[in-house]
Amino acid sequence: MARKRKGRDISGWLVVDKPAGLTSTAVVNKVRWAFDAKKAGHAGTLDPEATGVLAVALGEATKTVLYITDALKAYEFTVRFGQATRTDDAEGDVIATSDLRPSDDDIKEALHAFVGDILQVPPQFSAVMIDGERAYKRARDGEEMDIAARPLFVDELTLLDRPDADHAVLMLVCGKGGYVRSIARDLGAALGCLGHVLRLRRIWSGPFDAEDGISLEQIDELAKTAELDAYLRPLEEGLADLPELTCTPEAAVKLRNGNPAMVIASGVEYGDECWVSCDGAPVAVGRYKSGEVHPSRVFVTA
Template identity: 65%
Template sequence: MARKKGREISGWLLVDKPAGVGSTDVVGRVRWALDAKKAGHAGTLDPDATGLLAVALGEATKTVPYLTEALKAYDFTVNWGAETATDDASGEVLQRSDARPSARAIHDALPVFRGDIMQVPPAVSAVKVDGARAYDLAREGEDFTLAARPLWVEELTLLATRDDQADLRLVCGKGGYVRAIARDLGRALGCLGHVHSLRRVWSGPFDVADAIPFERIDRTAQAELDSALLPIQAALDLPQMRASDQGAARIANGNPGQVLDHGDYGAEVWVSHDDRAIAIGRYMGGEVHPSRVFVRP
């Protein structure tokens, strides 16, 4: 008997991931619930983290890189007084400190972590070291050093403080580790620290307020999930160009095609026809040269 391949369905489904569930598990559950042929996500959340996970289905997977590059916002709580092997509450405590920072000290330390910074990822992360994942090497007890990587931090704000904790919001670009921020902030304050809880509240144009709770996925009818799908272009912060009938036919085959709108020469755009996204490409003098074509079922 031939294996069932699933439906040719495309779009974005926003899911509010709970703690204790992996990002890959969320994608698998969504794919099963929608009987989708293809699915992926834009930006892994740690199993203990909660919040927005944007799941791309079908042709929307071709737009994942655009969401990966977008700014993302996280609300997180730091526990003071201990540094752990994983830089979060699940790891073995490596060092302890009796020191506790004041709200003023925390506030004054934050500017160093804004703008263009260099960040060393947590030892337990997906960063590759000589072809192997850092988290695998850490589990095997290997001795290795991760190099610092550039990160853009748009915002790092103190929201609230308690005796042993602080609540913060981070808005950052691609490749940021909240756990590393908590670790480095604890070191800078001389009190040590690690992430107690973490929640992604938005990513690019997507907000967790619009997401479906993960536990509802199995209890929601397929037709209702279909209606919750956002279109392919929802992840794209690009100008729209409308293709002519003839242009749409050429673009669908990967060739330059005529568009009805005008824009900046060489600008990256997304192209629509009959109110549906058909491609991403470069606008060049009345035509769009496609780089990614969305196949229609």
């Protein structure tokens, strides 16, 4: 018999303002401990030295993680020109240098090529799978891999500031699967001067903003108290990009049992993905078909 997982049946989102120096997994583990939660996960990994929004899902909210992962995200980052590193950030050894420095106009012109639907090669030190193993593990052993380019949608890439000739501060708004380190590396290559990420901060992710995030110091201070519970946001915030439909209590029972049920609908078309609530509580996510929703995910605690 499988061992029952210990902890509280607590559901919702906690927006953490992640500090530098910790992995995303370490932050999730800290949040799970602080809430004494049975289940936790996060929506989009941040590199250990990156800061900003790490949206942590607890309980039933973990079923909505993919909608935050798929949503647009915004990053503010500093590029260091004149140096390429093994990791495409400041943590890696410098492997090449250049005395060339681009003008502001050069940078602005080069950024156009990185907007829209582009192809991006992930860094050698990344979590992509290569022949069943994480790329970063093979890179640590000194292996140079041929990583295939992957599609990425970039909504916006703009120059925010130019502190000096060696540095540029940029803002990137992109979809799922973007590597800011690759943007910096490829921008430096396009400008002929090389480049890597010096500083990286995720300023928002889907509906979640860094300015609303809680610090790890606050999490430690408020751990296992009602005051920390007050920071938890409803699981339906993870469904903000989907239309909301409503249903009766009788229909809610059917949906939670995985069966199609009639809903009260407006503004949706056949086949649209949506979420259903009953008396303000989330019930299910599914596809709308001829007055019914066919559930793909159900929320058993709300």
